[in-house]
Amino acid sequence: MTAPLPKRIIKETERLQSEPVPGISAQPHDDNARYFDVMVEGPGGSCYEGGIFNLELFLPDDYPMCPPRIRFLTRIYHPNIDRLGRICLDVLKNNWSPALQIRTILLSIQALLGAPNPEDPLNEAVAKQWKENQPEAIRTAREWTKLYAQKK
Amino acid sequence: MDSDDEGGFNSAASSIELDEEMSSSVDFDSDVELDDYQEDETAFEATAKDLAPRRKAYEVEYRVYSPKDIQAQQDDQVAEVANLLEQPPEATAILLRHVRWNKERLIEQYMDAQEELLDKAGLGQDISKNPPRLQVIDGFCCDICCEDTPGLESFAMNCGHRFCVDCYRQYLVQKIKGEGEAARIKCPGDGCNKIIDAKSLDLLVPTELTERYNELLMRTYVDDKENLKWCPAPNCVYAVECGVKKRDLNKIVPSVHCDCKHAFCFGCTLADHQPCPCVLVKKWLKKCEDDSETANWISANTKECPKCHSTIEKNGGCNHMTCRKCKNEFCWMCMGVWSEHGTSWYNCNRFEEKSGSDARDAQAKSRQSLERYLHYYNRYANHEQSAKLDKDIFHKTEKKMTLLQSSSGMSWIEVQFLEAASQALQQCRQTLKWTYAFAYYLARNNQTAIFEDNQKDLEMAVENLSEMFEKSTDQLAGLKVEMMDKTTYCMRRRVILLDDTAKNLKEQTWEFIVDMV
Numbered sequence: 001m002t003a004p005l006p007k008r009i010i011k012e013t014e015r016l017q018s019e020p021v022p023g024i025s026a027q028p029h030d031d032n033a034r035y036f037d038v039m040v041e042g043p044g045g046s047c048y049e050g051g052i053f054n055l056e057l058f059l060p061d062d063y064p065m066c067p068p069r070i071r072f073l074t075r076i077y078h079p080n081i082d083r084l085g086r087i088c089l090d091v092l093k094n095n096w097s098p099a100l101q102i103r104t105i106l107l108s109i110q111a112l113l114g115a116p117n118p119e120d121p122l123n124e125a126v127a128k129q130w131k132e133n134q135p136e137a138i139r140t141a142r143e144w145t146k147l148y149a150q151k152k
Numbered sequence: 153m154d155s156d157d158e159g160g161f162n163s164a165a166s167s168i169e170l171d172e173e174m175s176s177s178v179d180f181d182s183d184v185e186l187d188d189y190q191e192d193e194t195a196f197e198a199t200a201k202d203l204a205p206r207r208k209a210y211e212v213e214y215r216v217y218s219p220k221d222i223q224a225q226q227d228d229q230v231a232e233v234a235n236l237l238e239q240p241p242e243a244t245a246i247l248l249r250h251v252r253w254n255k256e257r258l259i260e261q262y263m264d265a266q267e268e269l270l271d272k273a274g275l276g277q278d279i280s281k282n283p284p285r286l287q288v289i290d291g292f293c294c295d296i297c298c299e300d301t302p303g304l305e306s307f308a309m310n311c312g313h314r315f316c317v318d319c320y321r322q323y324l325v326q327k328i329k330g331e332g333e334a335a336r337i338k339c340p341g342d343g344c345n346k347i348i349d350a351k352s353l354d355l356l357v358p359t360e361l362t363e364r365y366n367e368l369l370m371r372t373y374v375d376d377k378e379n380l381k382w383c384p385a386p387n388c389v390y391a392v393e394c395g396v397k398k399r400d401l402n403k404i405v406p407s408v409h410c411d412c413k414h415a416f417c418f419g420c421t422l423a424d425h426q427p428c429p430c431v432l433v434k435k436w437l438k439k440c441e442d443d444s445e446t447a448n449w450i451s452a453n454t455k456e457c458p459k460c461h462s463t464i465e466k467n468g469g470c471n472h473m474t475c476r477k478c479k480n481e482f483c484w485m486c487m488g489v490w491s492e493h494g495t496s497w498y499n500c501n502r503f504e505e506k507s508g509s510d511a512r513d514a515q516a517k518s519r520q521s522l523e524r525y526l527h528y529y530n531r532y533a534n535h536e537q538s539a540k541l542d543k544d545i546f547h548k549t550e551k552k553m554t555l556l557q558s559s560s561g562m563s564w565i566e567v568q569f570l571e572a573a574s575q576a577l578q579q580c581r582q583t584l585k586w587t588y589a590f591a592y593y594l595a596r597n598n599q600t601a602i603f604e605d606n607q608k609d610l611e612m613a614v615e616n617l618s619e620m621f622e623k624s625t626d627q628l629a630g631l632k633v634e635m636m637d638k639t640t641y642c643m644r645r646r647v648i649l650l651d652d653t654a655k656n657l658k659e660q661t662w663e664f665i666v667d668m669v
């Protein structure tokens with residue numbers, strides 16, 4: 001039916017289970033080993049602290065030559081993440097290297113939560129607010145985290 | 153003919169005499185003799201210049217290069233700089249690409265801060281010390297595919313990011329084929345900026361990909377060089393070199409002719425648009441895109457509200473109009489206010505009340521600019537259309553030429569005048585087309601009047617020549633001389649117009665109604 005899973009994906013998946021990264025989990029689907037349910041905790045000290053964000057991650061056929069596709073499922077108020085949960089992150093686009101892995105990418109995403117970059121916005125409205133009235137933006141981000149990103 | 157020859161002889165003979173006269177009379181040192189001498193001198197210079205092809209004001213210097221020439225050009229520069237920097241050619245090529253082929257800058261930076269430059273340029277492999285090679289290393293596990301079979305061949309540049317050959321190759325294929333990348337393919341290692349050199353690439357990928365790689369490199373080369381541009385004609389492989397700078401484009405229209413016969417502007421790479429400068433071409437095309445059809449329709453089908461100037465289409469109903477925007481009530485026929493119409497509903501038979509004529513005057517004014525635009529646009533479009541039709545004529549001409557050869561017994565060379573005429577037509581129409589875009593932006597003055605005279609002359613010459621193509625084949629043979637004369641005349645008129653326009657452009661004496669930015 002489908003091509004056998006490349007050794008690289010098998011190894012990565014094994015390692016994600018055996019040595020999990022603190023604050024991050026990635027669980028492949030039983031029926032599709034290229035599709036992962038991802039959970040990322042908001043980094044401590046950030047306005048997303050205490051939030052638990054769900055993402056979906058998919059490894060395309062030409063992975064690892066091409067980056068994985070990742071999207072936030074939980075709503076989040078962040079200048080580099082749009083309403084559909086798409087993420088603007090260099091390592092997911094131009095700066096992808098086949099030597100990068102799922103775990104490194106997820107760590108980059110967690111880091112992005114800790115350091116929003118309104119200068120390179122994906123979500124214009126949020127970025128504008130972030131630049132013009134940062135305290136207000138951070139307040140909104142906290143609110144959204146409480147509203148949408150709590151453990152169910 | 154005879155008398156002409158004689159004249160030629162005479163003048164030649166007289167000049168010799170003059171020379172003798174001069175050599176014998178230099179001692180006298182009179183004003184007259186001196187003047188004579190000087191005149192002769194300039195006359196001689198002029199003939200010397202006439203022998204060499206002289207450039208017209210509208211012509212620019214350029215050269216056409218084939219891919220082979222471009223490759224050779226690159227190789228030459230690489231070799232030259234490699235020698236100077238004492239770096240291997242592969243590394244030098246990376247350095248040159250890094251500084252966009254600015255040799256002077258490269259040498260300067262190399263002398264100032266060699267280490268920094270090498271690092272910034274992403275010089276990956278020190279080929280002189282350790283030539284790229286595939287290695288088998290015990291206990292190696294590829295970070296990309298996680299393969300660790302013993303005997304696995306691997307590769308790394310001097311950055312030390314080692315991957316198995318298959319992954320390295322797959323990565324390069326993806327970059328070259330998938331992303332069309334060549335000059336800046338980095339090491340696959342995360343965050344590593346080292347650039348793959350040609351030698352390493354050769355080692356890792358199949359030949360057909362190396363060809364593609366070189367093709368892409370050539371593209372970057374031409375794109376990087378300000379004085380080189382690809383010919384925009386479909387499937388054309390040539391590039392053109394021209395020294396005209398971007399900042400001079402308001403003073404000159406650099407038309408170049410590629411070896412594939414396509415004439416284009418080196419400034420904006422659109423098809424040849426002499427005499428109209430690039431800025432105006434851009435403005436004009438934008439305006440036409442937005443306006444032309446709409447403007448035509450507006451002009452034909454609408455009027456403006458006399459009060460707020462909203463454009464109104466009357467698609468039915470009576471003459472009593474109420475503007476939806478400003479609620480002004482007026483009469484569609486005379487444009488006067490409706491209240492003056494009294495009880496004569498639905499029918500305007502009043503003769504010239506003041507409010508009506510005022511409204512019509514105002515309307516006329518606002519329509520005038522529209523009409524002005526349409527005047528130029530229609531002529532521009534007409535020549536564009538005619539040039540297309542002329543292409544059909546060209547194909548018919550080819551048929552006519554064979555017909556003429558069989559019916560009149562003319563040889564192939566004797567019927568070439570038809571092709572020459574047809575090509576002249578197309579070229580002149582192309583020029584004429586752009587004279588209208590150019591004229592649209594000209595302010596009304598004496599110079600413009602002269603321009604329009606030139607334009608009119610060329611247009612008449614073109615229409616005259618164009619008309620001759622309608623003649624039947626048996627008539628054409630008899631018209632050969634006339635046709636050749638008219639062709640020459642057309643081309644001469646074109647040269648006059650272009651030369652005059654280009655001169656004034658160079659001296660920046662044209663007065664435009666728009667900003668040239």
